[in-house]
Amino acid sequence: AQSVTQLGSHVSVSEGALVLLRCNYSSSVPPYLFWYVQYPNQGLQLLLKYTSAATLVKGINGFEAEFKKSETSFHLTKPSAHMSDAAEYFCAVSLTGNQFYFGTGTSLTVIP
Amino acid sequence: NAGVTQTPKFQVLKTGQSMTLQCAQDMNHEYMSWYRQDPGMGLRLIHYSVGAGITDQGEVPNGYNVSRSTTEDFPLRLLSAAPSQTSVYFCASSPPTPSSPLHFGNGTRLTVT
Numbered sequence: 253a254q255s256v257t258q259l260g261s262h263v264s265v266s267e268g269a270l271v272l273l274r275c276n277y278s279s280s281v282p283p284y285l286f287w288y289v290q291y292p293n294q295g296l297q298l299l300l301k302y303t304s305a306a307t308l309v310k311g312i313n314g315f316e317a318e319f320k321k322s323e324t325s326f327h328l329t330k331p332s333a334h335m336s337d338a339a340e341y342f343c344a345v346s347l348t349g350n351q352f353y354f355g356t357g358t359s360l361t362v363i364p
Numbered sequence: 365n366a367g368v369t370q371t372p373k374f375q376v377l378k379t380g381q382s383m384t385l386q387c388a389q390d391m392n393h394e395y396m397s398w399y400r401q402d403p404g405m406g407l408r409l410i411h412y413s414v415g416a417g418i419t420d421q422g423e424v425p426n427g428y429n430v431s432r433s434t435t436e437d438f439p440l441r442l443l444s445a446a447p448s449q450t451s452v453y454f455c456a457s458s459p460p461t462p463s464s465p466l467h468f469g470n471g472t473r474l475t476v477t
Binding site (some may be wrong): 284295357 | 368395399404406407408409412413414420423454456460461465466468469470473476
């Protein structure tokens with residue numbers, strides 16, 4: 253079975269600072285990896301996905317993530333945090349597309 | 365472009381009552397699924413369907429039923445609501461390719477008293 257670990261259920265950064273949200277997965281083969289963002293009282297929106305084409309993936313709103321097979325990681329970064337980035341972020345993995353496994357989420361707070 | 369539509373947005377039930385959460389998508393996606401979201405637990409898969417007439421259980425299926433008579437609709441039935449089913453429920457759909465992301469509805473917030 254797949255599993256996803258997101259280290260840090262709450263992360264606070266100052267506006268303009270680097271955002272780093274961590275995601276590690278367990279899988280015997282490289283899975284498909286996704287980052288989603290959830291704003292209050294809304295569904296999840298796709299930020300970016302890794303599908304083996306390139307290890308550094310760029311997403312929307314200036315976010316990017318790097319797939320590191322040796323570390324089984326897919327950490328999400330953004331060079332400069334904006335107030336509008338405050339939200340909950342979920343990492344997810346899928347092998348077949350029929351079942352997605354989600355991490356427990358990281359709530360990002362941006363301090364003005 | 366509606367995407368994935370869930371109704372109702374909010375619902376309060378008494379223990380033992382039954383109800384159906386509706387989910388419809390207009391993207392002709394073959395794959396549809398239901399998740400529940402609870403604080404500190406992320407999203408957990410309840411049931412999923414890979415096409416009309418085909419459903420399967422996910423991680424937490426007990427107390428829920430689903431059916432898929434059309435490509436567009438995938439309702440979730442609570443047979444006898446329990447307080448442990450208080451949660452936010454999300455329906456999602458995607459094309460049947462492993463690299464395709466899920467498209468989510470805006471959720472149904474259910475409270476069982």
